[in-house]
Amino acid sequence: MEFMTGVKKKEDISVKTLLETPEGTEVKLEGAVHIIRDMGEVAFVILRKSEGLVQCVYEEGSVDFPLKDLKEESAVAVTGTVKKEDRAPGGVEVRLQTITVLSEPTEPMPLAVNKWKMNTSLEAMLNMRPIALRNVRERAKFRIQEGVVRAFRDFLHSQGFTEIHTPKIGAKGAEGGANIFKLEYFHRPAVLAQSPQFYKQMLVGVFDRVFEVGPVFRAEKHNTKRHLNEYTSLDFEMGYIEDYTDIMAMETGFLQYMVELLKKDYAKELEILKVMLPKTEEIPTVPFTKAKELVAEKYNRKIRNPFDLEPEEELLIGQYFKEEYDADFVFVTEYPSKKRPFYAMDDPEDKRYTKSFDLLFHGLEITTGGQRIHDYKMLSEKIAARGMTEEGMEQYLSAFKHGMPPHGGLGIGLERLTMKLIGEDNVRETTLFPRDLTRLEP
């Protein structure tokens, strides 16, 4: 009988190990042929590995494989000797001895993914997504995105949160409104989750603090630079809070942790994209009404609707706090009740407003959060006052009938946060395979 006993050791060495390998050592490397630069007597064969590029040197006569038969984007295994070379990435190059082709492309590349910046439209990059992402700058965006998610989870884990996985098919949407995708579930009407809101609240009654990283679905009919119809939501919900400032404080802690993790583990990607990390030491908070006034005054705007915030106003709030406090983030608090779902905790002193907040990052909303109603009677009354029905919410409401601690939480749009972090202006730039009004493939 044969047995598996654990991970096999690879002969192929990582870029990190290569850079620490003494000159003259023979090494084996695997990767894609990113680019071939034929200089006549020598050629540079740049290998693309997961962690970065490696410069290999092909000298006529010293390699067992004819250069003319080597194709860009082939997957290869090579052997060679390590040599210090200041002009190579990382200061090391590999003098080739053997090349083994593992797999070859059958068509020429439709995009110059081996250029530093691809000279092509976002539309073209999205149409040829699996190819476009091979570009070093493109893929660096998603390494940073990975870092954001790792930071979210690791930080919340350290704060006593439990990770949950809640269903995405359900009988009723949590956020209400028209932007719900509908489907048929074994001859019954069903919907795709707009958020894990009801589930994470119910589970506060079980685990006190919970988080989830997962897809959410919004059938929004507007095609803008900041909307997706499916995105990854970083959600948490915490019990035994004093008020909604506990939620903002927790998010601030996450952002601080995220910046440190990115600096530590994603320095190469930050360098590739020339990212200036945002300031997270202190994040100003300003009430909704006050924010509107500040912006109206400084930028000479008229307040058209005191209960709504236009996208341009959000941008100006971002600008205001950058100019006045050098702040990258700002919490806008006390949103009007009619702009918030039924479960938002109203301000007891002025029920037109809620104990809730948005977090703006350079003028774009990346988080909505706040304190929720935990008292069954209050919740039931608010549902009635809004003319809503409790039908389909019996289970959600049962959690409140049987006792729930004061609690609150938030949802962060992963793609938006990544977009703002790396200074892009279209959320599709930081989505591996975006879904929008016109895009269902790839």
Place this chain on the structure above:
Amino acid sequence: MEFMTGVKKKEDISVKTLLETPEGTEVKLEGAVHIIRDMGEVAFVILRKSEGLVQCVYEEGSVDFPLKDLKEESAVAVTGTVKKEDRAPGGVEVRLQTITVLSEPTEPMPLAVNKWKMNTSLEAMLNMRPIALRNVRERAKFRIQEGVVRAFRDFLHSQGFTEIHTPKIGAKGAEGGANIFKLEYFHRPAVLAQSPQFYKQMLVGVFDRVFEVGPVFRAEKHNTKRHLNEYTSLDFEMGYIEDYTDIMAMETGFLQYMVELLKKDYAKELEILKVMLPKTEEIPTVPFTKAKELVAEKYNRKIRNPFDLEPEEELLIGQYFKEEYDADFVFVTEYPSKKRPFYAMDDPEDKRYTKSFDLLFHGLEITTGGQRIHDYKMLSEKIAARGMTEEGMEQYLSAFKHGMPPHGGLGIGLERLTMKLIGEDNVRETTLFPRDLTRLEP
């Protein structure tokens, strides 16, 4: 201007801190009133916190709050002094001084969640899920599930994998077949992802090694103890493999890491559920045909269909390897081609079989994996030979036209793995909110 500067320090102390607190110290605790045991002159008020139970002692006359007004499942904040007490959980109790009720239930509990084992049916527990999960044993299952997911991610991260988030709404299913949920996407037909298969393969061309933890959707019409219509899939895909044993070796490494992490960080939950962790040091591998023969011989069974494996045969394979090798897991390899999707790599020496495997855990399939076809021509020919169309797969196929390394991967059903780990026999026991033929709520 007010600023957020990071996580607020809580006065409430954790169970862990409580157990290390010197006798006589005054502490503050928050939690749910799990159970009240009135013994006459004293009463025990057991608080349920995220990490466990805390015994508080109510002595008539020393507390500012009448015991008769305290309700089970209320959320409370209490103060008291620490006292050593061998009979209390963790050897420590809190002598109560003050009780502040943060929130009260409005109805009596429909389930005795404060019993060690709830004397009720799975059906009832699923119908009252947000309440039933408050039971200490119920929630322990999902802490262990959290540990499995943490182990998967942390281990793969250490092995150079990049985490990805791929869309769940698409134009075409990856696995084919009839079990696809359909929906309308802005007047176009769309489907819910049966797996992230196409995406993770395309991204092997970008990151070499990728993983994803996310929901998958299967419109299976059979209602069994091991099927869900939505479940959480732990997926990885890795490039530059020699063959499919690299995938099995990586999974073995994960299982070994998982067992160690559970021992280290989830010892309390393992103890609550009396879990015996499985053996992962060496996992036997047996070809499909051989496995059928071994079982037929030992248990005196007739092989009815040499190209299919019945659930009872799977069970017997599990039994065989437990009896013969004391093995909890067994890799069954070389599955028949017609039981595998088109992208599976056929055995070059016998195209009726594939370079693929299932992992059985005590006789239940918890993983399907294998090597994939990486050569465009081979892939295209296999699609044609199966009478399939390339329509809707243009982007997937483009990744192969433009060069892909040899690769393979797998998908693990999180709920099934958790179920087998803790010795349950219905996958709904280890799903927070299961979705099956009849269950769309809660």
